[in-house]
Amino acid sequence: MTTGNDRFGVIWDFDGTLVDSMPTHFGAWQRFMREHSITFSEKEFLSLAGMSAEETLQHYFKDAPPEELVRLGELKNSYYREVVAQEGVVFAPGALELLKVLHQAGVKQAIGSGTHMKNLEITLGQYPWLKDYFEAIVVADHVSRTKPDPEIFLLAAQNLGLPP
Numbered sequence: 001m002t003t004g005n006d007r008f009g010v011i012w013d014f015d016g017t018l019v020d021s022m023p024t025h026f027g028a029w030q031r032f033m034r035e036h037s038i039t040f041s042e043k044e045f046l047s048l049a050g051m052s053a054e055e056t057l058q059h060y061f062k063d064a065p066p067e068e069l070v071r072l073g074e075l076k077n078s079y080y081r082e083v084v085a086q087e088g089v090v091f092a093p094g095a096l097e098l099l100k101v102l103h104q105a106g107v108k109q110a111i112g113s114g115t116h117m118k119n120l121e122i123t124l125g126q127y128p129w130l131k132d133y134f135e136a137i138v139v140a141d142h143v144s145r146t147k148p149d150p151e152i153f154l155l156a157a158q159n160l161g162l163p164p
Contacts, residue, residue, distance in 0.1 A: 009108035009160045011153055012134075014115050016049065018099070019089040019123065021080075028079035032072075033060075052114050052146045053077055077119055084122050103133050110136035112156035114147045136160050 015021045026045050033040035038060055048056045053073030054066075061069065102109055113120065117139050124131055136159035143151040150164075157164045 006161065009110065009135075009157070009162050010102055011110045011112040011156045011160075012095075012099075013050075014111055014113035014120060014123075014139075017092060018095050018111070020092045021084075021089055022049065024083050024087075024089070025080055027083065028076055029056075031079050032076040036060075050114055050147045052116075052140045055146060077116060080119060081122050084119075084126075088126055089123050099133050108160045108162065109134050110138065110156040110160050112138050112152045114140050114152065117141045
């Protein structure tokens with residue numbers, strides 16, 4: 001979709017900004033950590049928010065090789081997707097309204113998120129019309145460094161054809 005606005009755009013984070021998925025992620029993390037006999041508080045969860053599952057896992061499985069962190073991250077994310085598939089997502093208050101207003105005003109929009117595409121696809125599958133609002137989607141799978149590194153946002157801006 002071409003909007004005609006070449007001066008600025010909006011890059012939406014997904015989890016906790018566009019959708020209120022944090023309770024679902026916290027539940028998935030609790031299930032995963034309980035299965036691995038690790039105590040995991042909401043305070044710990046919130047301090048790691050925005051990081052990829054693999055980066056979070058590095059804090060708890062310091063000696064695990066990268067491929068094991070990927071496997072464990074996929075397991076945790078599968079728990080998240082199970083719940084989303086059954087219950088759907090809750091959009092953050094005001095997010096849909098703002099998304100629509102920006103779209104109507106011709107503002108270019110992208111998703112720039114530390115989530116993985118599989119996690120995002122389940123929501124886009126439930127709400128296929130949501131794709132119409134975004135000219136670009138950049139997630140952890142598309143970059144070598146995730147948040148807090150700005151690579152996701154820089155690539156999203158580039159994909160929108162806008163300077164950072």
